[in-house]
Amino acid sequence: SAERPLVGRHVIVTSGPTREPIDPARFLSNRSSGKQGHAIAAAAARAGAQVTLVSGPVEIADPPGVTVRHVETALEMLAAVEAALPADIFIGAAAVADWRIEPAPDKIKKQPGGAPPTLVLRENPDILALVARRESERPALVVGFAAETRDVIANAQEKLARKGCDLIVANDVSAASGVFGGDANEVRLVGADGVESWPRLDKSEVAARLVARLAERLGATAEPV
Numbered sequence: 065s066a067e068r069p070l071v072g073r074h075v076i077v078t079s080g081p082t083r084e085p086i087d088p089a090r091f092l093s094n095r096s097s098g099k100q101g102h103a104i105a106a107a108a109a110r111a112g113a114q115v116t117l118v119s120g121p122v123e124i125a126d127p128p129g130v131t132v133r134h135v136e137t138a139l140e141m142l143a144a145v146e147a148a149l150p151a152d153i154f155i156g157a158a159a160v161a162d163w164r165i166e167p168a169p170d171k172i173k174k175q176p177g178g179a180p181p182t183l184v185l186r187e188n189p190d191i192l193a194l195v196a197r198r199e200s201e202r203p204a205l206v207v208g209f210a211a212e213t214r215d216v217i218a219n220a221q222e223k224l225a226r227k228g229c230d231l232i233v234a235n236d237v238s239a240a241s242g243v244f245g246g247d248a249n250e251v252r253l254v255g256a257d258g259v260e261s262w263p264r265l266d267k268s269e270v271a272a273r274l275v276a277r278l279a280e281r282l283g284a285t286a287e288p289v
């Protein structure tokens with residue numbers, strides 16, 4: 065129906081940071097709050113979709129009407145996404161850590177007067193690119209985010225091509241923007257067919273508009289999975 069355009073569709077959303085252990089007590093992570101990704105999952109559910117939200121550790125509640133898979137690391141997030149496929153739409157809103165560490169089995173001891181440990185970083189898989197480039201079960205629409213501090217559109221266009229997704233939601237996360245952890249977001253939708261700039265909106269409003277746009281793009285053409 066007009067108000068519930070995603071009835072019969074499965075939507076997978078990733079949200080929040082990932083947490084990469086250093087040892088049993090410590091980790092590397094980032095400042096993602098999960099607010100935008102969780103709002104998108106909630107909006108997709110309101111639009112009638114069956115929604116799987118794969119969330120890293122966040123302080124906000126599970127959205128109503130959504131199946132939530134709680135994960136910590138990027139590798140766990142990838143496994144949860146793959147287990148949730150097939151889907152009609154994949155939205156990668158998580159701030160996946162670019163690197164992980166081979167975790168030490170025991171807490172690393174600070175040696176008095178000793179040299180600090182060296183952390184050896186390994187690249188994490190790019191979940192968005194892996195979903196977008198799948199030969200089987202590639203969702204009809206694959207959407208990524210680009211959090212940039214400069215050259216927002218150029219970087220988003222490069223990301224769109226490099227990762228093989230259909231749409232990039234690009235935003236300015238420079239300290240002055242107040243986007244990280246805040247309730248508002250100012251985004252541009254960057255697709256192969258052009259750029260659409262939205263005004264500064266509440267993250268819930270960005271989510272509702274994005275879901276409406278994706279429902280339009282999906283249209284009646286693509287068969288539900």
Ligand code: C5P
Pocket residue numbers: 078138156157158159160161162188189190191192193207208209210211223
């Ligand atoms: O390359 P960058 O991290 O800026 O790309 C951001 C987009 O890629 C987001 O949609 C994010 O969820 C996704 N991503 C991912 N797996 C990674 C890194 C980024 O899914 N390892």
